[in-house]
Amino acid sequence: MAVVPGMTELTAPYWEAAREGRLVIQECRSCGQLSHPPLPACPRCHGRDLGWREVSGTGTVYTYTLVRHPTHFAFADQIPYAIALVELAEGPWLITGITGCPPDEVRAGMPVRAVFREVTDGVTLPYFEPAP
Numbered sequence: 001m002a003v004v005p006g007m008t009e010l011t012a013p014y015w016e017a018a019r020e021g022r023l024v025i026q027e028c029r030s031c032g033q034l035s036h037p038p039l040p041a042c043p044r045c046h047g048r049d050l051g052w053r054e055v056s057g058t059g060t061v062y063t064y065t066l067v068r069h070p071t072h073f074a075f076a077d078q079i080p081y082a083i084a085l086v087e088l089a090e091g092p093w094l095i096t097g098i099t100g101c102p103p104d105e106v107r108a109g110m111p112v113r114a115v116f117r118e119v120t121d122g123v124t125l126p127y128f129e130p131a132p
């Protein structure tokens, strides 16, 4: 069984882009602020003219944790796994799973890039893996 995030009107463009293998971040068209997760108004200028910008998908692990006890039974067959706070090259941070290397090899400062994993029919999650 897969546990997938809920999709709202506010977050739908993020998940639709992920299905296409693209990482997008909400952008304020008034001041250029990038916000993740998306918000109903810009946290910098309070503007409501919000759009989406495709970002590079590259970033750096700021910090991480190794999950050794599943937080939900659906993740029981995946432990241990690494969850990281990744700082994107464009500035925003996002919380994500790290794949493509053993969990105990994840390090703060590690360069990473987005990869996309279809977890259920119609739901694709962005993960990050070590960048070459």
Ligand code: ZN
Pocket (backbone or CB within 6 Å): 028, 029, 030, 031, 032, 033, 042, 043, 044, 045, 046, 047
């Ligand atoms: Zn703004």
